[in-house]
Amino acid sequence: MRLLLLGGSWFLGRAVVDAALAAGWEVTTFRRGRTGHQGGVRLVQGDRTEPADLARLATHGPWDAIVDTMSYVPRESLAMARILETVADRYVLVSTVSVYEGWPVEPLTEHSPTLKCPPDADADYGVDADPGPSRYGFGKAGCECAVTSAFGPARVAILRPGVILGPHEYVGRLPWWLRRFERGGTVIGPGDPARRIQPVDVRDVAKFALRCALGLQGVYNVVGLDEEATMGEFLAACAEVTGSAAEVEWVPDEHLIKSGVKHWTEIPLWRPFAGTWDISASAAERAGLTTRPLAETVHDTWEWLQNAEPMAHERAAELGITPERESTILEAWRAQRP
Structure with a gap:
């Protein structure tokens, strides 16, 4: 061929x-x-x-x-x-x-x-x-x-x-989350931990x-066919592979939106719209598409990061919330949550 x-x-x-x-x-x-x-x-x-x-x-x-x-x-x-x-x-x-x-x-x-x-x-x-x-x-x-x-x-x-x-992702979405858990502290869990992601x-x-x-x-x-892939399971996998003791504090979509958090960039993979993770891949599945569990992708990406860093890319510079802003948002949420 x-x-x-x-x-x-x-x-x-x-x-x-x-x-x-x-x-x-x-x-x-x-x-x-x-x-x-x-x-x-x-x-x-x-x-x-x-x-x-x-x-x-x-x-x-x-x-x-x-x-x-x-x-x-x-x-x-x-x-x-x-x-x-x-x-x-x-x-x-x-x-x-x-x-x-x-x-x-x-x-x-x-x-x-x-x-x-x-x-x-x-x-x-x-x-x-x-x-x-x-x-x-x-x-x-x-x-x-x-x-x-x-x-x-x-x-x-x-x-x-x-x-x-x-592995080798240059945009940096998964590498950002892995490095965030490696740093420790309290991590914003965006939205609903039970939200399925693909x-x-x-x-x-x-x-x-x-x-x-x-x-x-x-x-x-x-898209990923892993039915167990939720935002909660994704963050848990990031914590596990990095050996992190970080605590995840879940903050509702409404508060993140009110705080002006830039979805997709400041908090990678978070987007508060219903269709983001509601994509049918039935045609590809019938044609032979198979996908591995998300936890395996997280593990292998962390293993790659131990020996390499993502190549510099202009889109990577847009990713991630600063520690100071993350703390401010968490403090505001704690002050008003039920």
């Missing part, structure tokens, strides 16, 4: 390469090559915005399948897909649940309405609202249209993950992407 991976070597792209090599596939990667190179793959360096680089990439084909982890701008994806259509049999695009009109407010299935974005749109297309649509979501929706228009629906599989966690392990996303590369088509939501 000959695979072309479009994307970096940091997180999901790295996991796809690892899984493909373990399966005995021949792997080519196309990226700018500014970070570490994984052994056992053929690296073609180039910029997806440069037509000459895309034309040069095509000369290294053909491939049985493409897995694209780094499409954000529709017109760039359209140009790339048109060039690669003649040298690849299938295209697996990693999109996002942010393409849905109702995310994160409404429960979602693969049949939920999606944002409308033309396949030749640029990076500024769409609007940002909170909660509601984002330029990120509009862009990903346009990338889906771009790839499908070039390859045709029968040759395309679209993966729409929710939150991806696991993060998915990066290695399980990679494995399913390769399954799609073998011949699946259509749209698949990709």
